[in-house]
Amino acid sequence: MSTTASPLAVAGLGDVLQLFRTEPTLTRADVIALTGLSRSTVNQRLDALLAAALVVPSGEGAPTGGRPASRFAFNSDRGVLLVADVGATGMRTALCNLRGEVRHEREQPIDVASGPEPVLTAVDEAFRALLAEAGRSAGDVHGIGIDVPGPVDFDSGQVVSPPIMSGWDRYDIRAWFAGRYDCPVLVDKDVNAMAVGEHRSVYPEVRQLLVVKVGTGVGAGMIIDGEVFRGADGAAGDIGHIQLAVGDTDSEPVCRCGNTGCVEAYAGGWALVRDLEVSGVQEALALIRTGDLDAVRLARRAGRILGHAIADAVSLLNPSVVVIGGQLAQIEEQLFAGIREMVYRRSLPLATRRLTIVATTLGPRSGLVGMALLLVDSIFAAHRIDSLIARQG
Amino acid sequence: MSTTASPLAVAGLGDVLQLFRTEPTLTRADVIALTGLSRSTVNQRLDALLAAALVVPSGEGAPTGGRPASRFAFNSDRGVLLVADVGATGMRTALCNLRGEVRHEREQPIDVASGPEPVLTAVDEAFRALLAEAGRSAGDVHGIGIDVPGPVDFDSGQVVSPPIMSGWDRYDIRAWFAGRYDCPVLVDKDVNAMAVGEHRSVYPEVRQLLVVKVGTGVGAGMIIDGEVFRGADGAAGDIGHIQLAVGDTDSEPVCRCGNTGCVEAYAGGWALVRDLEVSGVQEALALIRTGDLDAVRLARRAGRILGHAIADAVSLLNPSVVVIGGQLAQIEEQLFAGIREMVYRRSLPLATRRLTIVATTLGPRSGLVGMALLLVDSIFAAHRIDSLIARQG
Numbered sequence: 147m148s149t150t151a152s153p154l155a156v157a158g159l160g161d162v163l164q165l166f167r168t169e170p171t172l173t174r175a176d177v178i179a180l181t182g183l184s185r186s187t188v189n190q191r192l193d194a195l196l197a198a199a200l201v202v203p204s205g206e207g208a209p210t211g212g213r214p215a216s217r218f219a220f221n222s223d224r225g226v227l228l229v230a231d232v233g234a235t236g237m238r239t240a241l242c243n244l245r246g247e248v249r250h251e252r253e254q255p256i257d258v259a260s261g262p263e264p265v266l267t268a269v270d271e272a273f274r275a276l277l278a279e280a281g282r283s284a285g286d287v288h289g290i291g292i293d294v295p296g297p298v299d300f301d302s303g304q305v306v307s308p309p310i311m312s313g314w315d316r317y318d319i320r321a322w323f324a325g326r327y328d329c330p331v332l333v334d335k336d337v338n339a340m341a342v343g344e345h346r347s348v349y350p351e352v353r354q355l356l357v358v359k360v361g362t363g364v365g366a367g368m369i370i371d372g373e374v375f376r377g378a379d380g381a382a383g384d385i386g387h388i389q390l391a392v393g394d395t396d397s398e399p400v401c402r403c404g405n406t407g408c409v410e411a412y413a414g415g416w417a418l419v420r421d422l423e424v425s426g427v428q429e430a431l432a433l434i435r436t437g438d439l440d441a442v443r444l445a446r447r448a449g450r451i452l453g454h455a456i457a458d459a460v461s462l463l464n465p466s467v468v469v470i471g472g473q474l475a476q477i478e479e480q481l482f483a484g485i486r487e488m489v490y491r492r493s494l495p496l497a498t499r500r501l502t503i504v505a506t507t508l509g510p511r512s513g514l515v516g517m518a519l520l521l522v523d524s525i526f527a528a529h530r531i532d533s534l535i536a537r538q539g
Numbered sequence: 540m541s542t543t544a545s546p547l548a549v550a551g552l553g554d555v556l557q558l559f560r561t562e563p564t565l566t567r568a569d570v571i572a573l574t575g576l577s578r579s580t581v582n583q584r585l586d587a588l589l590a591a592a593l594v595v596p597s598g599e600g601a602p603t604g605g606r607p608a609s610r611f612a613f614n615s616d617r618g619v620l621l622v623a624d625v626g627a628t629g630m631r632t633a634l635c636n637l638r639g640e641v642r643h644e645r646e647q648p649i650d651v652a653s654g655p656e657p658v659l660t661a662v663d664e665a666f667r668a669l670l671a672e673a674g675r676s677a678g679d680v681h682g683i684g685i686d687v688p689g690p691v692d693f694d695s696g697q698v699v700s701p702p703i704m705s706g707w708d709r710y711d712i713r714a715w716f717a718g719r720y721d722c723p724v725l726v727d728k729d730v731n732a733m734a735v736g737e738h739r740s741v742y743p744e745v746r747q748l749l750v751v752k753v754g755t756g757v758g759a760g761m762i763i764d765g766e767v768f769r770g771a772d773g774a775a776g777d778i779g780h781i782q783l784a785v786g787d788t789d790s791e792p793v794c795r796c797g798n799t800g801c802v803e804a805y806a807g808g809w810a811l812v813r814d815l816e817v818s819g820v821q822e823a824l825a826l827i828r829t830g831d832l833d834a835v836r837l838a839r840r841a842g843r844i845l846g847h848a849i850a851d852a853v854s855l856l857n858p859s860v861v862v863i864g865g866q867l868a869q870i871e872e873q874l875f876a877g878i879r880e881m882v883y884r885r886s887l888p889l890a891t892r893r894l895t896i897v898a899t900t901l902g903p904r905s906g907l908v909g910m911a912l913l914l915v916d917s918i919f920a921a922h923r924i925d926s927l928i929a930r931q932g
Contacts, residue, residue: 297889306889354771366855370763377857378747381890384854389847389885405885454782458851461777462759464770492782492798496690496699497774 160531162191163200166220167245167526171204173217192218198535199224222247225288225537226280227521228327230269231339231513232294234258234310234362235426237265238514239272241280244288244525246518250276258295261313266322288537290323291332291521293339293513295363300380303333309402310363332524336513337383338374340506341367343516344469345374348507354465357512358385358456360448360481361472362427363402364410366459374520386410388455409455413448415473427473434477445477449484456485456503457492464497471506478505553924555584556593559613560638560919564597566610585611591928592617615640618681618930619673620914621720623662624732624906625687627651627703627755628819631907632662634669637681637918639911643669651688654706659715681930683716684725684914686732686906688756693773696726702795703756725917729906730776731767733899734760736909737862738767741900747858750905751778751849753841753874754865755820756795757803759852767913779803781848802848806841808866820866827870838870842877849878849896850885857890864899871898 165180166172172180177188195201196218203215226249227242235257241250252272256265269292277283296308303320305311320331341357349355355369364386368375376382387401387408398407399417411417415427421444422430433441456468468489474481482503490498506512525534558573559565565573570581588594589611596608615636622641624631628650634643645665649658662685670676689701696713698704713724734750742748748762757779761768769775780794780801791800792810804810808820814837815823826834849861861882867874875896883891899905918927 297887299889307887368855370768371766373764375763377890378859379857379889379893381887382855382857384857384887384890387854387885387887388851403887458781459855461780462761462775462852462855464772464775464777466771492780494690494700494774494777494780494796496692496772497770497777500772 158528158531159191159194159535160526160528162188163195163220163526163531166195166201166218171217171219194535200534220244225286226277226282227289227291227518227525228273228276228287229291229514229518229521230272230293231336231517232256232258232265232269232292233336233513234295237269237272238511239269239276240514240518241273241276241282242518242521244522246515246522248515248518250279251514252276258314259310259312262317262319262322266319270323270326284327287327287329288534289330289332289521289525290327291334291339291517291524292319292323293334293336293517294319295336295361295365297384298333298335298380300334300376303331305333306380330525330530332517332521334517334520335365335367335376335380335383337365337367338376339367339514339516339520340471340512341369341469341516342374342519343508343512343514344471344506345369345372345516346519347512347515348469349467352466354463355467355469356456356459356463356465357469357471357506358452358459359472360413360415360452360470360474362415364414364452364455364472368463368465370463385455385459386414388458390451390454409451413451413474418444418448418474431473431477434480442480445474445480446484448474449481450488451484452481453485453488454492457489460489460493460497460501466500466502468501468503469506470503471509471512473510475505475509551921551924552584552587552928553919553921555581556588556613556919556924559588559594559611564610564612587928593927613637618679619670619675620682620684620911620918621666621669621680622684622907622911622914623665623686624729624910625649625651625658625662625685626729626906627688630658630662630665631904632665632669633907633911634666634673634675635911635914637915639908639915641908641911643672644907645669651707652703652705655710655712655715659712663716663719677720680720680722681927682723682725682914682918683720684727684732684910684917685712685716686727686729686910687712688729688754688758690777691726691728691773693727693769696724698726699773723918723923725910725914727910727913728758728760728769728773728776730758730760731769732760732907732909732913733864733905734762734862734909735767735912736901736905736907737864737899738762738765738909739912740905740908741862742860745859747856748860748862749849749852749856749858750862750864750899751845751852752865753806753808753845753863753867755808757807757845757848757865761856761858763856778848778852779807781851783844783847802844806844806867811837811841811867824866824869827873835873838867838873839877841867842874843881844877845874846878846881847885850882853882853886853890853894859893859895861894861896862899863896864902864905866903868898868902 202221204217204219222243222245229240231238240248296311305314323331357367366383366385389407399411401408401411418430434445595614597610597612615638620635633641689704698707716724750760759776759778782800792804794801794804811823827838
C-alpha cells in the first residue's frame with residue numbers, strides 16, 4: 147500500500163466552507179451531521195472560517211445579550227471578483243460578489259484584433275471604474291476571470307494560434323494582471339463560459355449540453371456529465387472549422403484559419419458580412435430582418451450549414467440540450483429551421499428523440515455570467531483554501 | 540439543510556472492498572490508515588467481507604499454529620463473470636475472474652442480423668461450454684456482460700434502432716438472460732467496450748481517448764476525463780453517420796441508416812464489399828493486401844474519408860490519443876496515411892500538437908477485454924455491494 151494515500155474520512159476546511167456556500171445558513175450541529183466530523187473538529191474548522199471572515203454569524207441567530215451565535219452563513223461580500231467577457235468587437239465587464247452574482251456591469255465596444263495591450267488596458271480601466279462604482283479597492287479583489295474569443299491552453303492561461311486575435315498568440319494574460327492585482331487570474335475560451343452560464347442558470351439538471359455561439363465566428367462549449375469539457379489541450383468545441391465537403395477545394399470559400407470550406411466560412415458573421423458586402427454583423431442582421439432576399443437566402447443557408455455541423459456534434463456527443471447563442475441567434479426564425487431540419491434528418495433517432503434545440507436564455511450575458519461562476523469554482527478549489535484564508539477579508 | 544444528506548466521512552463496505560481490489564494484500568492497520576475509520580469499524584467491515592468470502596487471508600500471512608491472519612486479499616475466484624463481444628459476423632466469449640481477467644475464451648462466427656433469439660442462444664451455448672471448461676456452474680456466475688454492434692440505451696439495456704441488427708430493436712437482452720442466470724446483466728455498445736479495453740490496458744494515464752472501430756460499420760467509443768462517455772441516451776460516438784457533403788444527395792451512396800453520404804457508406808467494410816463486388820470484408824482486405832489497384836484506391840479513399848470524420852471528432856473533442864480498431868485496422872498502411880493527412884490538415888494546431896493516432900494494441904480482443912472491465916465496475920458499484928455480500932460465494 148501507499149503510505150501517502152489520504153484517509154477517505156477527512157472533511158477539510160474547503161469541504162466545510164463548501165457546505166456554507168450551498169446552504170443559506172447552518173448551525174454547528176448541521177455541520178457535524180453533514181460532515182461526520184467530531185464536534186471539536188467542527189469547532190476548529192468553524193473558528194478558522196470565522197476568523198478569516200469567510201463565514202459570519204447569520205442575521206436571525208446573531209449573538210444577542212451575550213448569547214453566542216447559533217447560525218452561520220457564507221460571507222459573500224468578504225471580497226469581490228472582476229470578470230471580463232471579451233468578444234471580437236465588444237466586451238462586457240462586471241464586479242461580482244463571492245457567489246459570482248453580478249453587482250455592477252459595463253458594456254463597451256473594443257477591437258480584439260488591436261492586440262493584447264490595448265484590449266487588456268481597456269479591461270483594466272473598466273475594472274477600475276467598477277471598483278470605484280462599488281466603493282471597493284484593488285485589494286478587495288479575490289479573483290479575476292477573462293474569457294476570449296479564441297483557443298486557450300487552459301493550464302497555462304495562454305491564447306494559442308487564435309484565428310481572429312492578431313498578436314495574442316502565446317500572450318501571457320495572467321502575467322499582465324499579476325502585476326496589477328494580487329489574486330488568481332483565470333483565462334478561458336468564451337464558449338466555455340457561455341456553456342457554464344446557460345447550464346448553471348437555466349439547465350442545472352441537464353448533464354449533457356452543447357452551446358453553439360454564432361457570432362463573428364462559430365464555436366461551441368460543452369457540458370459533459372455536468373462539467374465544462376475542454377479536451378486534452380483546451381481545444382475542444384472547435385465546431386466552426388469542421389469542413390463541409392471533401393473534394394474540390396477550389397469552389398470552397400477560404401476561412402480565416404487558412405483552410406477552405408469551414409462551417410464559419412459560410413455561416414459565421416464575418417462570412418455573411420463578406421457575402422452581403424456590408425460593414426458589420428449588425429448591418430447584416432438588419433438586412434435579414436428587413437427581408438432582403440439575398441440576405442434571407444444566405445441566413446437560411448447558414449442555418450442548414452450550422453445544422454450540418456451541429457448534427458455531427460449531436461451524433462458524436464448525444465447532448466440533451468443544444469443552445470444557440472451569439473449575435474446571429476437574434477435571427478432565430480431564419481436560422482433555426484435549417485438547424486433543426488439537418489439535425490433531425492442526419493442524427494440517429496436514439497440521439498434526437500429527447501433532444502431540445504433552443505436559443506440562448508441569457509443572451510449576450512451568458513459568457514459574463516458563466517465566467518463569474520467558473521471563477522468562483524476556481525477561487526474556492528481545495529488547493530486555494532489556505533491562501534484564501536491567509537488573505538485578509 | 541437537508542437531513543437526508545450523507546455524511547462525507549463514512550467509508551462503507553464497498554469502499555473497503557475497493558481497497559482490496561486495488562492492492563495485492565492489506566493488513567488491518569493498512570485499512571485503518573487508508574480509510575480513517577476506527578479499528579472497531581474496520582474489524583466489522585473486514586469480518587463481513589471475510590464471512591462473504593469476498594476477502595480471504597492471504598498466503599504469506601495466512602494463519603499458522605493458532606496465530607490469526609495478518610494479511611488479507613481480494614478473492615477474485617469467489618465467482619466468475621461471463622462476457623460476450625458480439626460483432627456483425629463473429630463473436631468472442633470469455634469466462635473471467637472477478638478482476639475481469641480472461642480465464643477461458645472462445646471465438647466463433649455468427650450473423651447478428653439473424654436476430655436476437657439465435658444469437659443469444661449461441662452466446663448462452665458458448666457460456667455453458669466455458670463454464671464446463673472451467674469446472675464452474677451457472678450459480679457461480681456473478682455477472683454477465685454483452686456488447687453489441689449497435690446503439691444501446693444504456694439505462695434500459697435495450698438496443699435501439701440498430702441499422703445492422705435486424706429484429707433487435709427494443710429487444711430486452713437483460714430479460715433473456717435473467718431467466719437463465721441469477722446475476723446482473725450489463726449491455727453496452729461494442730465501441731464503448733473497445734474504448735475501455737484500450738484505455739485501461741494500454742493508456743491508463745490518458746484522460747481523453749477516442750477509439751474508432753472500422754469494421755463492417757464505423758463507430759467510435761470515447762473516454763472523457765478518464766471515463767467512458769455515452770451521451771444523454773447512449774447514442775454518443777456515432778461517427779459512422781457523419782455526412783460528408785451538403786448539397787447534391789443524388790450522387791452520394793445510400794447508407795444502411797437510410798440517409799445518403801454517411802462516412803460508413805464510403806469507408807465501412809460493407810461499402811468496400813459493395814464497391815469491390817466481393818463476398819465479405821476478409822475478401823476485400825485480401826484484395827487490398829495483394830495490391831489490386833481498385834482495391835488500394837478504395838482503401839486510400841476510405842482513409843481520407845475516415846480522416847475527415849476523425850478530424851471533426853478531434854476538433855470537437857480534442858483527445859490525446861486516437862486508436863483505430865476493427866477489421867480494417869489491419870490495412871494500416873493504406874488507411875492511416877489518409878487519416879493522418881486529413882486530421883493534421885483540418886484540426887487546430889492546439890488540438891493536434893500532442894495528438895497520437897495509432898492502431899489498436901489489443902486488436903480483435905479489445906471489446907472483450909473492455910466489456911469484462913466494465914462488468915467488474917458494475918458488479919462492484921456501491922449500490923450492488925449488499926446483494927453481492929448476500930450471494931453465497
